[in-house]
Amino acid sequence: MMVPDRKRTFLLAAGRRHSVGLKSDGTVVAAGDRTFGLCELTSWRDIQAIAVGNVHMASNTGNAHTIGLKTDGTVVAAGWNKDGQCEVGHWRDIVAIAAGWRRSVGVRSDGTVVAARRNHEGQCLVQDWENIVDVAAGDWHTVGVNSRGTVCFTGNNRYGQGDVGQWREIVAVGAGYLHTVGLRSDGRVVAAGRRQEGQCEVGDWRGIVRIAAGSTHTVGLQADGKVTAAGRNDDGQCNVSDWRNIVAVAAGCAHTLGLGSDGRVLATGRNQEGQCEVGTWRL
Numbered sequence: 001m002m003v004p005d006r007k008r009t010f011l012l013a014a015g016r017r018h019s020v021g022l023k024s025d026g027t028v029v030a031a032g033d034r035t036f037g038l039c040e041l042t043s044w045r046d047i048q049a050i051a052v053g054n055v056h057m058a059s060n061t062g063n064a065h066t067i068g069l070k071t072d073g074t075v076v077a078a079g080w081n082k083d084g085q086c087e088v089g090h091w092r093d094i095v096a097i098a099a100g101w102r103r104s105v106g107v108r109s110d111g112t113v114v115a116a117r118r119n120h121e122g123q124c125l126v127q128d129w130e131n132i133v134d135v136a137a138g139d140w141h142t143v144g145v146n147s148r149g150t151v152c153f154t155g156n157n158r159y160g161q162g163d164v165g166q167w168r169e170i171v172a173v174g175a176g177y178l179h180t181v182g183l184r185s186d187g188r189v190v191a192a193g194r195r196q197e198g199q200c201e202v203g204d205w206r207g208i209v210r211i212a213a214g215s216t217h218t219v220g221l222q223a224d225g226k227v228t229a230a231g232r233n234d235d236g237q238c239n240v241s242d243w244r245n246i247v248a249v250a251a252g253c254a255h256t257l258g259l260g261s262d263g264r265v266l267a268t269g270r271n272q273e274g275q276c277e278v279g280t281w282r283l
Contacts, residue, residue: 010049010097011283012259014214014252015064017273021257021265021283022050028068029283032275038066038079046071053085053099054139054176054215054253067104069097075106084117100137100175107132113144123155136213138175145170151182161193174213174251181218183211189220199231214251221249227258237269259283 013020018032026046030039049069065079077086083102096107102118111131115124121140131147141155149169153162159178172183179193191200197216210221217231225245229238235254248259255269267276
């Protein structure tokens with residue numbers, strides 16, 4: 001079974017207006033909007049994974065938050081906290097994290113899941129999930145992969161983004177604004193949900209080792225280090241065909257990040273808030 005490199009999975013994170021990178025020494029760098037201390041992460045230490053709460057461009061707020069998983073299994077957070085999405089300091093024994101609009105999600109070492117805080121659409125109803133190995137948080141829905149390779153879903157399913165019950169042999173998931181993507185153990189990709197922007201046109205992808213879901217685009221990292229993308233491209237967020245030797249990817253609302261094997265970070269897409277100003281980063 002092909003399994004994505006989990007260490008590299010969490011080296012990059014992208015939101016609506018900012019980007020975050022995890023350095024090899026456990027510190028974090030950030031670029032873009034600094035509202036609500038979103039990028040004030042210089043004091044963070046011993047971080048092993050990062051996640052950013054994404055926000056769709058149609059939202060009436062661009063506010064978001066950043067969370068970090070420490071090597072001791074605790075979680076830190078910064079940014080907008082109107083709904084209590086940054087109140088994660090009491091979490092313990094966490095091994096994986098995800099962040100959506102106004103909420104944070106954590107997987108415990110025993111495979112159970114915790115979530116905080118906005119739950120208007122039921123996106124935090126994860127208390128019954130078991131044996132979870134990967135999670136993803138979209139704007140209004142949350143998905144998790146269990147050790148059997150099947151997918152759990154909770155939250156808004158207006159566009160069929162929750163129609164994942166028949167998926168099998170899944171090793172990783174991604175969640176966008178109104179779509180869900182799953183990476184199969186054979187390197188193929190499946191998708192469900194809103195298709196109008198082409199974000200679910202991934203059926204012919206092969207040899208994929210990692211996926212990322214932006215608001216209305218989907219990104220796939222191939223085993224050969226090349227990158228492919230599908231979906232909305234108004235800001236150039238899908239202009240990744242010339243990228244080479246990439247080892248990790250992240251998808252924000254309307255921009256995409258890629259980590260090169262030399263530690264350099266590439267970016268394409270919306271840059272109005274400076275979220276693509278990552279050329280000096282070395283991870």
